[in-house]
Amino acid sequence: MLTQSGSALPEVNGRAAIVLPQGWQGPAFMVFDNFDVVMRWNRSVNYALAVAQMAQELAGGGALAAQAGEAGALSTAQVIALQQALNELGFDTGTPDGLLGPRTQSAIRRYQVVHGLPADGYPAPSLLAHVEQAHAAAAAAGTLIGAPAPTFAEPASQP
Numbered sequence: 001m002l003t004q005s006g007s008a009l010p011e012v013n014g015r016a017a018i019v020l021p022q023g024w025q026g027p028a029f030m031v032f033d034n035f036d037v038v039m040r041w042n043r044s045v046n047y048a049l050a051v052a053q054m055a056q057e058l059a060g061g062g063a064l065a066a067q068a069g070e071a072g073a074l075s076t077a078q079v080i081a082l083q084q085a086l087n088e089l090g091f092d093t094g095t096p097d098g099l100l101g102p103r104t105q106s107a108i109r110r111y112q113v114v115h116g117l118p119a120d121g122y123p124a125p126s127l128l129a130h131v132e133q134a135h136a137a138a139a140a141a142g143t144l145i146g147a148p149a150p151t152f153a154e155p156a157s158q159p
Contacts, residue, residue: 009030010032012032014032014033015036016030016031017030017035018030018031019031019035020120020122021049022070022122023118023120023124024118024122025124026122027064029052031048031049031052034052035048035052038051070124070125070126072124072125073125074123074128077098078128079098079104079123080096081096082123082127082128082131083097083107085134086104086111086131087107087145088135088138088144088146089111089131089134089138090145091107091108091110091111100123104123105121106121108121108123108127111131112127115130117130
């Protein structure tokens, strides 16, 4: 099998995975056991991908081919509102804290599966809009699970 650049995929005996750091519309990376080693040192996927890419380029490998995902990233306040809304819709993210940990990503994937969306666990702006609509519909139907409604608007900036 060949990669996008036309080179052969590496033959490995260990585990491999596909990492989608910007969701299904963004770049995809095939990672191997050595990726887990970097992740043990620093739990940032972006950091580990940067280390892996730098190592590949130092070893004479090619540069990345650019591919943009969905534009925009959620603010911390938006992630908190997303987590709270998912909790109220029955998709457990834990305590809303604005951090995109494994529990939040798992809840996002479950929500995406239930709603027929690509299940990448990525909190894209389009996902937030979808959750806002589902939350509003559930609130109107009276089917939310306890807790006050989240605020999806950005907080007003302080002078």
